[in-house]
Amino acid sequence: xxRRASDATLVRKARNGSRDAAxxxxxxxxxxxxxxxxxxxxxxxxxxxxxxxxxxxxFAALSRFDESRPFGAWLHRIVVxxxxxxxxxxxxxxxxxxxxxxxxxxxxxxxxxxxxxxxVATLGAQxxxxxxxxxxxGYSPTEIGELLELPTGTVNSRLARALExxxxxxxxxxxxxx
Amino acid sequence: xxTELEQQLERALSATRATPPESARQAALDAxxxxxxxxxxxxxxxxxxxxxxILLASAVTLYASPDARQVIGLDTSTPKHPFKxxxxxxxxxxxxxxxxxxxxxxxxxxxxxVSINGxxxxxxxxxxxxxxxAVGRGRDLVAVHTNGSGERVLRRTEGQVVxxxxxxxxxEIAYVVKDGAHYRLHLIEGDGDNDxxxxxxxxxxxxxxxxDNGALAYVSSNGHxxxxxxxxxxxxxxxxxCLRPATQLAYAPAGNxxxxxxxxxxxxxxxxGAVGCQSLATTPIRGFPPPVRAxxxxxxxxxxxxxxxxVAQLRPHGSRLHVIRRLTESRGNPVGGSALPGNRLVIALDxxxxxxxxxxxxxxxxxxxLLDAPPADGAAPVSxx
Numbered sequence: 001x002x003r004r005a006s007d008a009t010l011v012r013k014a015r016n017g018s019r020d021a022a023x024x025x026x027x028x029x030x031x032x033x034x035x036x037x038x039x040x041x042x043x044x045x046x047x048x049x050x051x052x053x054x055x056x057x058x059f060a061a062l063s064r065f066d067e068s069r070p071f072g073a074w075l076h077r078i079v080v081x082x083x084x085x086x087x088x089x090x091x092x093x094x095x096x097x098x099x100x101x102x103x104x105x106x107x108x109x110x111x112x113x114x115x116x117x118x119x120v121a122t123l124g125a126q127x128x129x130x131x132x133x134x135x136x137x138g139y140s141p142t143e144i145g146e147l148l149e150l151p152t153g154t155v156n157s158r159l160a161r162a163l164e165x166x167x168x169x170x171x172x173x174x175x176x177x178x
Numbered sequence: 179x180x181t182e183l184e185q186q187l188e189r190a191l192s193a194t195r196a197t198p199p200e201s202a203r204q205a206a207l208d209a210x211x212x213x214x215x216x217x218x219x220x221x222x223x224x225x226x227x228x229x230x231x232i233l234l235a236s237a238v239t240l241y242a243s244p245d246a247r248q249v250i251g252l253d254t255s256t257p258k259h260p261f262k263x264x265x266x267x268x269x270x271x272x273x274x275x276x277x278x279x280x281x282x283x284x285x286x287x288x289x290x291x292v293s294i295n296g297x298x299x300x301x302x303x304x305x306x307x308x309x310x311x312a313v314g315r316g317r318d319l320v321a322v323h324t325n326g327s328g329e330r331v332l333r334r335t336e337g338q339v340v341x342x343x344x345x346x347x348x349x350e351i352a353y354v355v356k357d358g359a360h361y362r363l364h365l366i367e368g369d370g371d372n373d374x375x376x377x378x379x380x381x382x383x384x385x386x387x388x389x390d391n392g393a394l395a396y397v398s399s400n401g402h403x404x405x406x407x408x409x410x411x412x413x414x415x416x417x418x419x420c421l422r423p424a425t426q427l428a429y430a431p432a433g434n435x436x437x438x439x440x441x442x443x444x445x446x447x448x449x450x451g452a453v454g455c456q457s458l459a460t461t462p463i464r465g466f467p468p469p470v471r472a473x474x475x476x477x478x479x480x481x482x483x484x485x486x487x488x489v490a491q492l493r494p495h496g497s498r499l500h501v502i503r504r505l506t507e508s509r510g511n512p513v514g515g516s517a518l519p520g521n522r523l524v525i526a527l528d529x530x531x532x533x534x535x536x537x538x539x540x541x542x543x544x545x546x547x548l549l550d551a552p553p554a555d556g557a558a559p560v561s562x563x
Contacts, residue, residue: 026207034198039191048202059210061273063519081309085291085325113190120187135184136191149309149348151369163183170183 007071015062026055029072032137033079039132040083042121050086054079076137077147084125119169127162130155264533264550267295271518271536271548271562276308276324278561279514279549281532286549287311289563291326296551301353301559303342303384308563310368312351314339319353321368332370336362341384341559344368345391352376352385352394363396376406377413384559386427388434395436395447397424403438403447419452420445426473428481435494437481439470444483446494456492456499458485472515472560474523476539482523484515489525489542505542509535514558524548526558534560 005013005024013021030051037050058065058075065074109117120131133139133147141159145152180188268286270277276289285299289308301314311322312332319339322329337356344351349368354361363380366373377396385396394406401423403416418424421440427447428437436447445452458470470485480502483490489512491503510529517523521540527533534549 022210023207026210030203030206031198034202044199048199048205051198052202052206055206055210061275063273077307081290081325084327109190113186116186116190131187132191135187149305149307149368151349151367151371154369163181166187167183 008067011062011065011067011071014059022059025071029075030055032072033075036076036079036132036137037083039117039120039136040080040125040128041087046083046086050079050083053086054082057082073139073143073147076133076139080129080133080147084129087125115173116166116170119166119173122169123162123165127158127165130158131162131166134159264547266550267293268534269546269548271522271524271546273519274308275563276304276311277524277534277548277563278302278304278311279526279532279534279558281513281526281551281558282553284552285313286534286551287313287322287561290324292322292324294322300338301340301342302561303344303351304561304563305344305368306346306348306563309348312342312344312353314342314353319351319355319366321370330370332368333364333366333373340382343385343387343394345387346389347391350391352387352396354380354382354385354396356382360399365394377404380404381423381425383425383427386429386436388429388436389432393429395427395429395438397427403427403436403452405436414449416447416449416452420455421452424452426470428473428475430478430481430494431475432478437473437492437494439473439483439485441469442485444470444473444481444485444490444492444499446497446499448497453497456483456490456501458483458488458490471513471558474515474517476517476521476523482515482517482539484512484525487512489515489523491539503540507542514560516560516562518562524560524562526560528553528558532558 007025010021010025014025033054034047034051038044038047041047041050054075058078120128123131130144133144139147141155142152144155268277268288270288278285278287280299280302283298284296285294285302286296287294287302289304289311299313299315303312305312308324311324313320313322317335317337318331319333319335320329321332335355339353339355340361341354342351351366351368352363353366354363360378361380361382362375363377363385364373364375379399381397381399381401383397385394387394392409394408396404398404398415402418403424404413406413420443421438424438424440426439438445438447438452443455443457445455470483472484474482476482476491479493481492483492487507489505489507490501492499493502510527510533512525513528514526515523521538522545523537523539525535525537527535530553532551532553533547535544536546536548537544
């Protein structure tokens with residue numbers, strides 16, 4: 001049985017110039033990072049840019065990475081920051097629905113789940129970010145606080161408000177259908 | 179207990195099988211900035227390399243020695259490589275998230291989506307990972323969000339904020355504020371909450387945090403190093419020893435080692451006070467006095483002290499300091515500096531304009547000019563993340 005190398009081992013080898021190690025690290029985290037970028041931005045082409053940019057920054061800063069910390073969390077933090085940065089730079093902070101793709105990027109999902117993720121895409125960037133980190137990537141509120149440099153209380157309040165928004169959007173959609 | 183909506187969110191976000199396009203994957207993989215691979219060298223090239231290194235070291239030693247240069251007729255105050263005009267906007271060094279410098283009453287800072295160039299300020303410091311820039315501006319302590327979303331006044335203060343130190347955690351900020359003839363040390367949280375006075379009478383010296391956020395070292399108004407244990411809320415005032423008084427402090431990035439500098443010396447600080455002093459810049463060059471301008475950890479075991487025109491690498495061993503390397507900066511007067519990963523330094527030179535340069539820590543060879551700005555007035559504290 002071939003033993004899977006730890007992230008820390010791969011990081012060490014990549015720092016020393018091992019392309020194989022860098023490629024394996026990339027392979028492990030690229031799909032997840034891209035999906036996180038997609039849910040955060042709601043747009044495929046923007047997810048490409050965000051994920052690529054995040055990987056470039058992460059690998060350029062590999063010498064500063066603290067091996068005692070999880071690589072995935074560190075990378076996700078960069079993805080989140082790049083996504084927020086890019087959206088702000090393009091002045092798409094408010095109303096992502098205005099620039100949303102003509103076709104929902106969640107076309108592989110059932111109608112109910114697709115509707116929910118479309119609703120997530122209409123949340124403000126701050127609330128959308130904590131929703132994706134909490135329910136998409138499985139971070140606890142404390143971990144999200146560490147990732148975003150926010151007090152845990154602020155994370156919890158953003159989550160609560162995001163859930164309120166989503167409930168309201170769903171109720172409005174139900175009422176509209178009725 | 180997750181609600182039905184939370185369960186549905188978890189299911190929907192994990193169920194999406196959206197896959198990144200192969201073209202994007204390949205483009206990202208091709209763009210990965212990889213470290214150059216190490217090459218094995220044979221014995222003959224190794225011998226040749228050693229010979230070259232000895233020749234080069236002899237040349238560097240000859241050039242780095244002011245006495246030797248005077249003997250062979252070189253003017254130590256003349257830059258060997260006169261600067262061409264450099265960037266007016268502060269550039270971020272390779273591999274860093276952000277950089278900031280205060281020069282006179284102006285600041286320069288660049289991180290992520292924000293670049294501030296020449297704005298009025300009294301203190302500046304980047305947060306860990308450069309997500310925020312803490313700025314002393316007038317009577318305000320301000321946090322500028324580097325994602326471009328604006329800024330927030332954390333505290334309206336009694337007087338000018340003259341020094342800022344962001345905790346590694348990075349929740350808390352220590353700052354020194356001028357209050358009439360005195361300086362006060364405060365702690366505040368990064369969102370502006372829970373401001374509290376720690377010491378009503380300190381020196382205008384940047385405090386330093388222990389790696390675990392459990393202790394803060396600062397300089398009292400009479401020059402003593404004070405270590406404040408933040409877990410047990412008690413302080414230890416240490417004898418000044420050889421420092422007379424302390425003007426710079428730097429906790430090691432791991433462990434308990436605290437290094438302090440006075441005007442012309444550097445010392446390991448222990449519970450017994452400042453011991454094992456290593457004198458720096460004892461021979462002032464052409465009227466430049468020798469205050470130690472910067473103290474920064476190059477590695478977890480090596481500290482760099484910049485004083486006069488000396489850039490010295492020192493290694494604490496117990497309560498002693500060993501000099502590993504001592505170089506002379508010939509292109510100008512160093513007024514600040516900070517370490518970078520990869521054995522590099524960012525040095526601020528007042529020469530006579532303020533120039534920020536990224537250099538190799540072992541040779542001081544310039545890798546890049548980061549800023550070309552009007553001259554600094556005195557020290558130019560540098561913050562790099």
